[in-house]
């Protein structure tokens with residue numbers, strides 16, 4: 001989400017030549033796309049926000065791949081990119097921002113102790129640090 005917010009802000013100010021300056025509704029739309037993208041990889045966790053929103057899909061993903069499996073991989077990002085570019089071909093910028101949001105989720109999950117299987121189905125865990133996180137309710141969190 002941080003990366004998407006930076007790109008949106010820079011584009012809104014017209015600083016990038018390949019992106020036209022964004023209107024206020026477009027800035028809002030890109031933030032919404034970035035927020036959706038940033039929670040999307042946790043669809044494999046039924047207790048997550050997106051898991052509670054789409055419980056059937058979440059349980060299917062959890063059952064098929066487990067938490068922090070396929071949904072935390074580059075293959076998942078590529079799938080999301082392909083689906084959004086196909087379904088929303090007239091809104092490619094938002095599809096890209098959604099993928100950047102998902103990518104930022106993966107980046108920040110790499111700072112947690114378990115890491116993520118970036119090259120799934122290879123079982124190599126990628127991590128940048130071993131930070132242990134806890135939720136606001138005091139229970140250990142691994143999303």
Ligand SMILES: [Zn+2]
Pocket residue numbers: 041042072105109142143
């Ligand atoms: Zn996650």
